[in-house]
Amino acid sequence: MIAKLKQFLNAHMHAETPEEKQRNLDLAAASMLLEVVYADEVLSPEEEQLLPKVMQETLGLSPEDSRDLLMTAKTRQNEATSLYEFTNEVNDAFTLDQKQNLVLAMWQLAYADGQLCQYEDQIIRRMSELLYLKHSELIQLRNRAMEMR
Template sequence: MIAKLKQFFKELQDTPDPQQQTHSINLAAACMLLEVVYADEHLDGAEARLLPHLLEQTLGIATTDASELIDEARRNRNDATSLFQFTSVINEHFTLEQKQQLVLSMWQLAYTDGELCRYEDQIIRRCADLLYLKHSELIQLRNRAIERQHHDE
């Protein structure tokens, strides 16, 4: 399984097909979001409802595409050996603004259930570090997610 995931990301680098490449990039982002969802060992109903919306917003994809991407990310999730596999793809293809939007989405997922578990915090901080975001950006994005959470309540 791990070999299959490594092959998948190698093909991403070798694939000239823009549609396949875009799908692979989106899959990497979806896998990162799922890491936050499963950090506390369970999928909360609010997280399950928010995840497709965040994928639509972050990646600019349709609802049906978001649902399919989530299903595929769930299947691939256990094959990953490290977050670096996902963040390296994101670093290669996302702009700074897109990276920030992805980390903001991660914070939003983490705060959806009303509390931040330490594992969610660790994953987001590690991803932000691997995405070369500054600590000040990380804190700004976290604060924006908290503000949105309070606004939605």
């Protein structure tokens, strides 16, 4: 609790540079992708291979930045208390199109190993609701991801 309070105060005591703000936003999006990957508690080789690629495509990162961000996101994702921490940042900065691309990447990761686990489905649905996407958009994105396999 004290750590969370410190984190909140530190975040609001100093102004973020645009680079720090973008890094935190990318970190939130990467953490959301990790939520999907770890939803079934198994990181398949297909998911592990696809994750950096979708991060590069969705967030516009270089391969090196993607690797660095993944390491940081794993730590942040483990320390998170709720999905709201991630979705709140994304909602504040992403356009509708960017949110849809992020959810599409989530579906791609969920289907990477050839099977959709109920926990992956639930987490994607929950995050898309927190991103204020319509159910019809969610289904269209899922269908696109299935076609991409």
